[in-house]
Amino acid sequence: MPLKLAREFYQQDVLRCARACVGKVLVHRGPAGTVGGRIVETEAYRGEEDLACHAARGRTARTEAMYGPPGHVYMFLLYGMHWAFNIVVGPRDHPHAILIRALEPTVGVAVMARRRGLSPGDRRVANGPGKLCAALGLDRRHYGADLCAGPVELWEGAHGRVGRSPRINVDYAGAWAARPWRFFERGNPYVSVPPRD
DNA sequence: GAATAGATTGTCT
DNA sequence: GACAATCTATTCT
Numbered sequence: 001m002p003l004k005l006a007r008e009f010y011q012q013d014v015l016r017c018a019r020a021c022v023g024k025v026l027v028h029r030g031p032a033g034t035v036g037g038r039i040v041e042t043e044a045y046r047g048e049e050d051l052a053c054h055a056a057r058g059r060t061a062r063t064e065a066m067y068g069p070p071g072h073v074y075m076f077l078l079y080g081m082h083w084a085f086n087i088v089v090g091p092r093d094h095p096h097a098i099l100i101r102a103l104e105p106t107v108g109v110a111v112m113a114r115r116r117g118l119s120p121g122d123r124r125v126a127n128g129p130g131k132l133c134a135a136l137g138l139d140r141r142h143y144g145a146d147l148c149a150g151p152v153e154l155w156e157g158a159h160g161r162v163g164r165s166p167r168i169n170v171d172y173a174g175a176w177a178a179r180p181w182r183f184f185e186r187g188n189p190y191v192s193v194p195p196r197d
Numbered sequence: 198g199a200a201t202a203g204a205t206t207g208t209c210t
Numbered sequence: 211g212a213c214a215a216t217c218t219a220t221t222c223t
Contacts (some may be wrong), residue, residue, distance in 0.1 A: 041213070054216070062208065077215050080205035086215090115215060130216050169215060 010070035018044035023159025052173035053110030055095030066095035082130025
């Protein structure tokens, strides 16, 4: 049986943790069955000083989960229609989080594909933040969920070579947008935006 | 394959 | 009232 990650995993620095998340398996034990996949792409968002982080504009009801204890879930809606899934990392009151940008489906592949209206094995089932939430059945109900005690879990897993690049679509963040805080598995076809490998 | 427009709603100015 | 850590369909080449 796969090993579920303990709280300590989420207590390390957000950049280190974002890199370590590549290869881990994100799982949702949902009503339609258990679904999940290998994480192949992540981005780190590091506190109020990081202008690309939602917490840069202060602590609000929306960003509250990011200020909570590590190992919990921060969900947000974007462009009015897509949910995005994030893992809260680091000590309480430090709004650090990891956006999961892409998965390689491995568990409940047929269910995920059906939810997305695609064939199993199609790269597009979960190769984007909004797509993976749709495929896994994650939305506002999972805001604040505990990854160490609930239907959403992270399992141990191995990864290949990890590459880095600037984060996607955060051009508004000035110099912060240039920081190489996106991590991905090199050569993996499920990565959302093809990096210069 | 690349470029473009349109969808749709919670959150903050 | 503007706009967002996006996705899809469509229209090109």
